[in-house]
Amino acid sequence: MNLKLGALFIVCISLFSLYKTFSRYLKNKLTAQLLVMWSVIWLAITFFALFPQFLDRMMTFFNMGNRLFFLTSGAIIILFVIIFYLTSIISQINKKLSGLAREVSILTFKLEEKNRVNEENGVVDGNE
DSSP states (O other): OOOOHHHHHHHHHHHHHHHHHHHHHHTTSSOHHHHHHHHHHHHHHHHHHHOHHHHHHHHHHTTOOOHHHHHHHHHHHHHHHHHHHHHHHHHHHHHHHHHHHHHHHHHHHHHHHHHHHHHHTTOBTTBO
16 A cells, blocks of 8 residues: 555544544534544545545446546535534424424513412412
8 A cells, every 4th residue: 555645634634633533522512423424434534545546437337537626526425414404403403492482481571470460369479
């Protein structure tokens, strides 16, 4: 295996990023789904940096002659997948946030109504 300096640099960055991904997961700052997704990405980058001949085989399979074009196309596809995943998570968070806002509004209204009724009846702080 003839490892060039650029490939070694990419492998070091990928392995460091893989380490940081696992450490964030162990600190509960990353979900298991994201751990798997990022681990696969970092391991794939490491694999293709170590064994570029597999990348050449994939290029011929997809009928792409330029390695840079192939990598750029793959990166754009991966970014679209990540963006789709993030927008679906944001959508779920928005739904939960709307539900919480409604719940807080209802509870605030009920509390204000209870305080108004207590004031009308001369009750202070719920004690008579």
